Amino acid sequence: MDSRPRVIRRAAEAAAVLAVVLAFGVGLPAINHAVPARRAVPAGAPFPVGAGVTVVPPAGAQYDVTRTAARASQGAVLFVVGNLRYTVVVLTVDRTLAEAAAALRTKITSRGGYQLVGRQAATSTAQGVPGVQGGYATSGRAGRYAVFVYAGRTVEVTFAGTDLELHDTLPALSASVNSLYFGKAG
Amino acid sequence: MTAANGDLPPIRPRLSHTVLPTPVWTQARRSLRLPAFWVLLGLLGYGAWRLYGLLGPLARAYPSAAVFAVSLFTLYAIPFLLVVRGLDFMEREPPLLMATALAWGGIVATATAALAGRAGHDLLAKQVSPGFAADWGAALVAPAVEEPLKLLGVIVIGLIARHHVNSVMDGIVYGALVGLGFQVVEDIAFALGQVDNSGLGDQVQPVIAVFLLRGFLGGLWSHTVFSAIAGGGVGYALIRRERETPHRYAVLVLAGLGAAGLHFLWNTPVFADGFGAGVAGVLAVLVLKGVPALLLVLALVRVAGHREADYYVRELAAYGDPELATEAELAALRSMWRRSAARRLAADRRGGAAGRAVGRLQRAQAQVAVELSRGGDQVDGYRARAHAERQVLRRLGHPEAYAPGGAAIPWWLWAVLVGGLGALVVLFVTTLGSVNGG
Numbered sequence: 001m002d003s004r005p006r007v008i009r010r011a012a013e014a015a016a017v018l019a020v021v022l023a024f025g026v027g028l029p030a031i032n033h034a035v036p037a038r039r040a041v042p043a044g045a046p047f048p049v050g051a052g053v054t055v056v057p058p059a060g061a062q063y064d065v066t067r068t069a070a071r072a073s074q075g076a077v078l079f080v081v082g083n084l085r086y087t088v089v090v091l092t093v094d095r096t097l098a099e100a101a102a103a104l105r106t107k108i109t110s111r112g113g114y115q116l117v118g119r120q121a122a123t124s125t126a127q128g129v130p131g132v133q134g135g136y137a138t139s140g141r142a143g144r145y146a147v148f149v150y151a152g153r154t155v156e157v158t159f160a161g162t163d164l165e166l167h168d169t170l171p172a173l174s175a176s177v178n179s180l181y182f183g184k185a186g
Numbered sequence: 187m188t189a190a191n192g193d194l195p196p197i198r199p200r201l202s203h204t205v206l207p208t209p210v211w212t213q214a215r216r217s218l219r220l221p222a223f224w225v226l227l228g229l230l231g232y233g234a235w236r237l238y239g240l241l242g243p244l245a246r247a248y249p250s251a252a253v254f255a256v257s258l259f260t261l262y263a264i265p266f267l268l269v270v271r272g273l274d275f276m277e278r279e280p281p282l283l284m285a286t287a288l289a290w291g292g293i294v295a296t297a298t299a300a301l302a303g304r305a306g307h308d309l310l311a312k313q314v315s316p317g318f319a320a321d322w323g324a325a326l327v328a329p330a331v332e333e334p335l336k337l338l339g340v341i342v343i344g345l346i347a348r349h350h351v352n353s354v355m356d357g358i359v360y361g362a363l364v365g366l367g368f369q370v371v372e373d374i375a376f377a378l379g380q381v382d383n384s385g386l387g388d389q390v391q392p393v394i395a396v397f398l399l400r401g402f403l404g405g406l407w408s409h410t411v412f413s414a415i416a417g418g419g420v421g422y423a424l425i426r427r428e429r430e431t432p433h434r435y436a437v438l439v440l441a442g443l444g445a446a447g448l449h450f451l452w453n454t455p456v457f458a459d460g461f462g463a464g465v466a467g468v469l470a471v472l473v474l475k476g477v478p479a480l481l482l483v484l485a486l487v488r489v490a491g492h493r494e495a496d497y498y499v500r501e502l503a504a505y506g507d508p509e510l511a512t513e514a515e516l517a518a519l520r521s522m523w524r525r526s527a528a529r530r531l532a533a534d535r536r537g538g539a540a541g542r543a544v545g546r547l548q549r550a551q552a553q554v555a556v557e558l559s560r561g562g563d564q565v566d567g568y569r570a571r572a573h574a575e576r577q578v579l580r581r582l583g584h585p586e587a588y589a590p591g592g593a594a595i596p597w598w599l600w601a602v603l604v605g606g607l608g609a610l611v612v613l614f615v616t617t618l619g620s621v622n623g624g
Contacts, residue, residue, distance in 0.1 A: 002219075010220055010221055010222065010345075011221050013221070013222055013345050014220070014221035014222040014224070014225040014345070015221075015225075017222060017225050017226075017229075017338060017341070017342055017345070018225050018228075018229070020334065020335075020338055021229055021294065021298055021335070021338070024298050024299070024301070024302040024331060024334070024335060025236075025297070025298040025301050025302060026301075028301070028302045028305040028306060028309075028331075029301050029302070029304070029305040031305070031309065032304075032305035032306075032308045032309050032312075033305075035309060035312050035313070036312070037308065037311075037312055065308075065311040065312055065315070065316045065319075066307070066308035066311045066312065066316070066319075068311070068316040069311075069316045069317060069319065069320035070316075070317065071317075071320060071321075102385070103384065103385025103386065104385055105385075106385045106386065106387045107382065107383075107385045110247040110248070110382060110387070111243075111247070112243060112246070112247070
């Protein structure tokens with residue numbers, strides 16, 4: 001039979017192990033959750049995405065600092081407009097437009113419940129960079145995607161929200177996508 | 187008989203706290219009475235559920251790549267396990283505890299670190315800037331989150347099976363196993379993430395790229411090595427009872443901080459461009475960042491291994507049975523390289539059967555030494571086994587399992603190391619080229 005102090009010590013050791021794991025696995029994520037991630041973006045100003053690519057976000061958009069990072073060779077930004085999520089990703093990958101579009105479609109459809117809808121169509125930015133665009137849907141949400149390839153850089157754009165949100169915001173989002181600008185990389 | 191002590195230092199005088207033998211009354215089922223055991227079980231279940239949530243969707247989306255990644259990185263773990271098993275020769279750890287260490291690293295530590303690492307990275311982005319998080323997140327968050335969680339795995343082993351952590355070397359072994367489990371599962375997760383990001387569908391090429399980059403170029407100085415260093419600190423804190431408690435815990439903290447510091451050094455973005463010297467520069471920086479950890483763990487293994495081996499060799503020497511172990515065989519037992527050299531010498535002289543018989547003799551000698559140290563009742567059985575192997579060796583014309591003098595590391599191993607380094611350079615150049623080229 002173990003002595004009472006030994007039983008207490010062993011229980012304390014086990015509790016300490018559990019506490020450390022919970023501190024990392026639950027405590028730190030809870031602190032993170034409590035700290036807001038969204039920041040306002042200046043209206044009408046080009047926002048650096050990465051690899052020399054900029055985009056003018058729609059009015060009223062905020063960006064999520066935890067999903068945003070502009071680097072010399074790649075980058076990403078997540079804008080939030082109401083409940084609508086608008087993502088721009090820049091990759092330095094040697095691909096054709098068709099290959100880049102196929103890759104983005106694969107990424108979308110590999111997520112459970114996501115499927116492509118409608119036909120893919122040609123588009124271009126105000127700078128004249130050609131691209132393709134299309135639509136996708138998941139339970140309760142609709143989305144659009146677009147891909148542009150220019151000078152060794154691929155830009156993947158996706159935005160998704162409820163049908164109503166998307167309908168109301170689509171002109172502003174389309175104007176934002178149109179503002180994508182491929183500057184000097186690096 | 188040929189005494190061949192080679193370049194080994196003389197056996198140290200008896201160090202009472204170098205090894206604390208497992209008492210004969212130790213029983214595995216006693217762990218069932220410990221709260222830490224049930225906490226461990228609960229955390230393994232929680233970790234498995236979290237991992238399934240993280241990796242399950244990717245595995246379902248890319249089944250071929252998932253099977254390939256799991257197979258590849260499982261095979262990759264085998265050489266590491268063999269080396270750890272070689273270090274753990276004298277007093278072998280129970281397979282169940284070794285599996286527990288692997289499972290802690292591969293399930294509990296990875297699942298928890300995935301959540302905490304994401305949160306830490308996000309907090310850096312929120313409190314400093316997204317750019318800072320992108321550049322320094324891996325260097326600051328990963329060591330701060332992953333190293334304590336892995337270290338905790340060795341501490342849990344110490345809590346549920348205190349009497350099986352007998353030496354600093356045992357701490358190193360359990361630490362290495364925790365780190366190996368973490369390394370394998372993290373690499374599988376990275377590989378599946380890369381498959382998802384590539385947009386190529388259910389293809390194995392991204393898995394191969396991750397295998398080359400993380401498995402080979404970073405594998406020698408990754409989690410297995412970091413956690414082995416930290417585990418040595420746990421072993422020291424538990425074993426060296428002749429030291430003051432603050433001193434022992436200071437060593438434990440120092441070992442943990444050392445592991446985290448080396449992890450930080452490996453992940454730091456400083457000089458990531460290779461001093462602007464292209465691929466050769468990047469390779470040089472990788473080596474500069476990784477080699478300190480490897481050298482430190484090799485030094486620790488050498489010191490801790492010799493101390494443990496000296497302890498058990500002394501038990502055998504005091505037993506005074508030359509039929510069980512000659513002076514030259516005691517010298518050969520003292521290091522992994524010399525044990526291996528003795529087996530190779532026998533195989534070279536009298537064929538593979540002699541080499542295998544030397545291996546069995548060495549195992550029996552180690553078992554006798556461990557039984558003597560713990561006052562066990564199986565000494566006679568193991569001694570009879572050693573005597574039987576001695577008869578086999580006599581019949582084969584190689585009666586003594588000694589190691590030749592001179593260099594402990596054979597020429598072929600140097601050839602493998604140099605060849606391996608060359609292959610790493612080629613792999614690095616090829617991989618970097620393929621990554622840059624998409």
